[in-house]
Amino acid sequence: AQSVTQPDIHITVSEGASLELRCNYSYGATPYLFWYVQSPGQGLQLLLKYFSGDTLVQGIKGFEAEFKRSQSSFNLRKPSVHWSDAAEYFCAVGARHSGGFKTIFGAGTRLFVKA
Amino acid sequence: NAGVMQNPRHLVRRRGQEARLRCSPMKGHSHVYWYRQLPEEGLKFMVYLQKENIIDESGMPKERFSAEFPKEGPSILRIQQVVRGDSAAYFCASSPMPGRTGNTIYFGEGSWLTVV
Numbered sequence: 001a002q003s004v005t006q007p008d009i010h011i012t013v014s015e016g017a018s019l020e021l022r023c024n025y026s027y028g029a030t031p032y033l034f035w036y037v038q039s040p041g042q043g044l045q046l047l048l049k050y051f052s053g054d055t056l057v058q059g060i061k062g063f064e065a066e067f068k069r070s071q072s073s074f075n076l077r078k079p080s081v082h083w084s085d086a087a088e089y090f091c092a093v094g095a096r097h098s099g100g101f102k103t104i105f106g107a108g109t110r111l112f113v114k115a
Numbered sequence: 116n117a118g119v120m121q122n123p124r125h126l127v128r129r130r131g132q133e134a135r136l137r138c139s140p141m142k143g144h145s146h147v148y149w150y151r152q153l154p155e156e157g158l159k160f161m162v163y164l165q166k167e168n169i170i171d172e173s174g175m176p177k178e179r180f181s182a183e184f185p186k187e188g189p190s191i192l193r194i195q196q197v198v199r200g201d202s203a204a205y206f207c208a209s210s211p212m213p214g215r216t217g218n219t220i221y222f223g224e225g226s227w228l229t230v231v
Contacts, residue, residue, distance in 0.1 A: 101213035107157035
């Protein structure tokens with residue numbers, strides 16, 4: 001079964017600073033990897049996904065993530081954080097199971113942005 | 116609105132009552148997923164359904180919880196005899212038929228259940 005670890009429960013960065021959110025996964029085969037963002041009281045919005053091909057994927061809102069198979073990681077990055085990026089970020093891994101496809105989420109990292 | 120629709124957005128129930136949460140998937144999507152988010156916790160997978168078929172219910176509590184996705188109408192997550200510990204946000208997601216190149220799920224805005 002697949003699993004996801006987000007080591008940082010919360011992170012604080014200054015507005016304009018760079019950001020990296022860590023994600024490690026466990027899965028025996030090629031994983032399908034996702035990052036979602038959740039604002040308070042809202043659902044989850046897909047930021048980006050990796051299925052195959054180029055290991056550096058671009059997403060919405062200026063985010064990108066890099067798949068590193070050797071490290072079982074899929075870290076999310078943004079070069080310059082805006083105050084509106086304050087939210088909770090979830091890494092997820094999808095995998096095929098008998099009869100379908102299951103997506104499992106990490107515990108999330110809450111991002112605080114200070115002026 | 117072509118997105119995943121959940122209702123009600125907020126629901127208050129007394130202990131022992133029943134809660135019914137509804138989810139209409141995105142147009143063209145045939146698969147529905149239910150997740151539960153407890154305060155300060157991540158999303159926990161509950162159940163995965165296709166029309167008239169439960170594919171994976173490994174995350175569903177053994178008692179009081181059930182889910183269905185009938186041929187017509189929305190998917191329903193039903194919680195009988197609610198207890199305070201059921202208070203949480205319940206998120207529905209949908210996807211098309213999983214393809215050979217993977218599957219992306221899209222979320223609704225959630226239903227917040229409060230048990231008093």
